[in-house]
Amino acid sequence: xxxxxxxxxxxxxxxxxxxxxxxxxxxxxxxxxxxxxxxxxxxxxxxxxxxxxxxxxxxxxxxxxxxxxxxxxxxxxxxxxxxxxxxxxxxxxxxxxxxxxxxxxxxxxxxxxxxxxxxxxxxxxxxxxxxxxxxxxxxxxxxxxxxxxxxxxxxxxxxxxxxxxxxxxxxxxxxxxxxxxxxxxxxxxxxxxxxxxxxxxxxxxxxxxxxxxxxxxxxxxxxxxxxxxxxxxxxxxxxxxxxxxxxxxxxxxxxxxxxxxxxxxxxxxxxxxxxxxxxxxxxxxxxxxxxxxxxxxxxxxxxx
Amino acid sequence: xxxxxxxxxxxxxxxxxxxxxxxxxxxxxxxxxxxxxxxxxxxxxxxxxxxxxxxxxxxxxxxxxxxxxxxxxxxxxxxxxxxxxxxxxxxxxxxxxxxxxxxxxxxxxxxxxxxxxxxxxxxxxxxxxxxxxxxxxxxxxxxxxxxxxxxxxxxxxxxxxxxxxxxxxxxxxxxxxxxxxxxxxxxxxxxxxxxxxxxxxxxxxxxxxxxxxxxxxxxxxxxxxxxxxxxxxxxxxxxxxxxxxxxxxxxxxxxxxxxxxxxxxxxxxxxxxxxxxxxxxxxxxxxxxxxxxxxxxxxxxxxxxxx
Ligand SMILES: Nc1ncnc2c1ncn2[C@@H]1O[C@H](COP(=O)(O)OP(=O)(O)OP(=O)(O)O)[C@@H](O)[C@H]1O
Ligand SMILES: [Mg+2]
Numbered sequence: 001x002x003x004x005x006x007x008x009x010x011x012x013x014x015x016x017x018x019x020x021x022x023x024x025x026x027x028x029x030x031x032x033x034x035x036x037x038x039x040x041x042x043x044x045x046x047x048x049x050x051x052x053x054x055x056x057x058x059x060x061x062x063x064x065x066x067x068x069x070x071x072x073x074x075x076x077x078x079x080x081x082x083x084x085x086x087x088x089x090x091x092x093x094x095x096x097x098x099x100x101x102x103x104x105x106x107x108x109x110x111x112x113x114x115x116x117x118x119x120x121x122x123x124x125x126x127x128x129x130x131x132x133x134x135x136x137x138x139x140x141x142x143x144x145x146x147x148x149x150x151x152x153x154x155x156x157x158x159x160x161x162x163x164x165x166x167x168x169x170x171x172x173x174x175x176x177x178x179x180x181x182x183x184x185x186x187x188x189x190x191x192x193x194x195x196x197x198x199x200x201x202x203x204x205x206x207x208x209x210x211x212x213x214x215x216x217x218x219x220x221x222x223x224x225x226x227x228x229x230x231x232x233x234x235x236x237x238x239x240x241x242x243x244x245x246x247x248x249x250x251x252x253x254x255x256x257x258x259x260x261x262x263x264x265x266x267x268x269x270x271x272x273x274x275x276x277x278x279x280x281x282x283x284x285x286x287x288x289x290x291x292x293x294x295x296x297x298x299x300x301x302x303x304x
Numbered sequence: 305x306x307x308x309x310x311x312x313x314x315x316x317x318x319x320x321x322x323x324x325x326x327x328x329x330x331x332x333x334x335x336x337x338x339x340x341x342x343x344x345x346x347x348x349x350x351x352x353x354x355x356x357x358x359x360x361x362x363x364x365x366x367x368x369x370x371x372x373x374x375x376x377x378x379x380x381x382x383x384x385x386x387x388x389x390x391x392x393x394x395x396x397x398x399x400x401x402x403x404x405x406x407x408x409x410x411x412x413x414x415x416x417x418x419x420x421x422x423x424x425x426x427x428x429x430x431x432x433x434x435x436x437x438x439x440x441x442x443x444x445x446x447x448x449x450x451x452x453x454x455x456x457x458x459x460x461x462x463x464x465x466x467x468x469x470x471x472x473x474x475x476x477x478x479x480x481x482x483x484x485x486x487x488x489x490x491x492x493x494x495x496x497x498x499x500x501x502x503x504x505x506x507x508x509x510x511x512x513x514x515x516x517x518x519x520x521x522x523x524x525x526x527x528x529x530x531x532x533x534x535x536x537x538x539x540x541x542x543x544x545x546x547x548x549x550x551x552x553x554x555x556x557x558x559x560x561x562x563x564x565x566x567x568x569x570x571x572x573x574x575x576x577x578x579x580x581x582x583x584x585x586x587x588x589x590x591x592x593x594x595x596x597x598x599x600x601x602x603x604x605x606x607x608x609x610x611x
Contacts (some may be wrong), residue, residue: 029532031468060437070437071446093534122453128463129317129456130470158463 013210042102309393321385363431374417
């Protein structure tokens with residue numbers, strides 16, 4: 001299955017959340033891969049802690065593959081090449097976890113042509129053959145990478161594909177996420193222009209809320225009652241706003257709580273971070289784990 | 305004369321075994337030419353040969369700049385309606401002149417690449433088997449790869465294969481001499497084969513390489529499925545569910561040497577001694593079968609002694 005991670009705004013937590021979902025899915029025993037289609041600022045190597053690809057690779061990554069300069073993009077086996085001890089050996093029963101980095105010094109495509117779509121189609125088809133989950137991290141906003149993905153998937157109707165729109169839990173982010181999907185030149189408009197059926201494409205899009213502060217969370221016990229009341233009231237207003245804009249509960253696949261570790265650093269949260277050093281919250285891991293299951297759970301994707 | 309080629313092997317992207325009646329359309333890469341189908345001892349379909357013109361540098365272990373011009377021959381096959389292989393190879397010879405001739409000259413010699421200048425067969429062979437970066441030199445692998453993609457994209461395939469799997473890449477070099485074969489398993493998906501044969505080169509050598517690649521892929525794929533099933537660690541029903549696709553799709557495809565010319569049979573036999581493909585396959589298959597037997601027994605016991 002192909003899954004595209006997109007967001008309207010930058011810095012929403014798209015890369016960190018989708019990377020953690022991929023990691024959880026691998027631990028659940030599935031073969032997964034992660035494609036960094038954020039050509040302007042490839043960062044995925046840093047999240048998986050692969051030093052050779054922290055800012056993209058120099059050995060020929062996705063950007064150069066799509067440009068037609070190389071026959072195959074570089075792949076990195078995270079279980080072998082990560083610098084983090086906790087990631088450097090595949091737990092028994094876990095699936096493959098492979099990164100396809102962007103290129104160091106790459107840039108957003110100013111435009112894209114037919115040959116590039118053709119190469120993208122071949123790549124997606126081949127990865128579908130090998131991996132249960134192919135996660136593609138697109139850049140923020142209405143990028144050419146997103147258009148390329150829409151054009152390529154329109155030509156692969158037999159391969160299941162899904163879209164995750166990441167947004168933070170604020171007024172501006174909710175409006176922006178809705179706009180990215182339904183606004184002019186949004187995903188649905190662009191999808192239709194590239195040959196997708198509008199309603200079918202809409203069924204394949206779900207929202208993921210990131211860094212959400214739950215008004216009932218134990219960490220907030222220190223707050224004054226007036227502050228708690230204000231938070232709850234505000235949260236309720238946001239929920240109403242979200243559901244008016246089609247970003248509400250029914251179209252939401254999941255939410256990830258605000259996590260202290262992720263607040264400070266872009267990384268994968270391992271079980272060691274939760275149970276050993278106890279720096280990360282167990283709720284965060286549970287959220288990633290559930291998202292990893294829901295992405296492929298057809299019940300969560302029935303027509304709205 | 306040196307012959308070098310690459311075989312890519314993978315699972316055909318279809319939920320069910322592809323029936324004989326569909327094989328021709330799946331392999332119909334060249335309009336007008338017939339797909340050859342044989343039914344015994346196993347269903348096997350072979351596409352017509354395709355030619356690709358090349359004028360490029362040849363791989364060289366010594367990093368020498370060796371230019372070659374000519375054509376690469378490629379073909380695709382499907383075994384048992386399940387496994388697809390795409391194979392490309394060239395015969396390297398020395399050109400009679402030091403400059404490039406009109407294309408008609410090369411088209412009259414399908415599958416031959418003529419070296420303009422000096423080249424040593426051993427240097428070429430070592431360079432080729434080193435699997436250099438794709439794109440820099442003659443890359444028969446990416447020609448095979450493209451062909452494979454075309455087949456997998458065939459209209460009649462549903463792209464919903466019963467399990468995920470990885471393609472393998474087997475590179476081989478062949479030269480005439482005292483008959484022998486050496487197989488080297490690489491770290492990832494790469495395999496290297498050196499063959500020496502008696503007499504003239506014939507496509508029987510190619511058949512042998514494809515058969516070898518097929519069985520190496522079967523073994524590689526079954527090993528991954530068995531490892532992933534976590535026998536003994538995961539619940540019985542889960543183990544069975546993970547092994548089931550292998551039983552359905554792969555176990556009956558094992559027939560080493562079935563499609564090999566008798567003159568090359570001794571080469572397969574030597575590979576059975578070391579590394580011993582069939583020995584390893586048999587022990588894996590027994591593990592899979594035992595697992596099913598144990599699970600069935602457990603189910604029966606539960607039925608007769610309900611708790
Ligand atoms: N659940 C979370 N709790 C706290 N911080 C988070 C959470 N998720 C992500 N972050 C932090 O938010 C910041 C932005 O995350 P990330 O880089 O994943 O966003 P992005 O949408 O990919 O950004 P860009 O558009 O720049 O690629 C990072 O510092 C990240 O660690
Ligand atoms: Mg990012």
